[in-house]
Amino acid sequence: MQLTTMTKSLALLLTSTIVTGSVLPRGAATFDGYEVVPASFSGTYNGHEYTLSGDIQGVSAQLEATYGPSTADGNVARSDTVLSRDADSKDGVHCIPIGGQNWQYANSAAIAQSVKDLQSRGGSIHVNGHSCARLSCLTSSAIFLCNDNNDGIAPQLNYIASYASDIINRCGVSPFTPALAAGQEFDTDHYNVIVREDSC
Secondary structure (H helix, E strand, O other), X not given: OHHHHHHHHHHHHHHHHHHHOXXXXXXXXXXXXXXXXXXXXXXXXXXXXXXXXXXXXXXXXXXXXXXXXXXXXXXOOOOOOOOHHHHOOEEEEEEOOOOOOOOOOEEHHHHHHHHHHHHHHOOEEXXXXXXXXXXXXXXXXXXXXXXXXXXXXXXXXXXXXXXXXXXXXXXXXXXOOOOEEOEEEEEOOOEEEEEEEOOO
């Protein structure tokens, strides 16, 4: 009986690997009804346009390896503020525990660093319809963008980073060292940002 269960589990694992085309890290996040796909980052780096897949840490490493260290004047100009019309699209922060989800807390300092990384990169992030992409993962602390639309979306990184900031500011548990936070914030354009623990 144990052999049969093990065989079925192995078959399921192999099937999911073939269907998705990649293997997620052990313990990596899953979201009911949504495929977790690599994020697709687009922008300009040192005067070179790019579209690369992965998380912000991997994309930044690829860009630096290909085009050298970042130069301040070579990257896309961007605002460090979120326009009020953008802020009006935010539709509520929900802190864990969230019904039906078994999410764990992320390290707030790691998320704050990821927010800085996303803001400094600039450009946009593309996520297909009905899927989630992990934008960043540092010290088992991740930021995800989930798209509830049928079609793909490509919001600006600076704007998406502001959602993660909202979550660590509103959902923080500070008596712990390090400070922890986790939650989800929605947008009226039918997508949401999640901050939670994940295997990097």
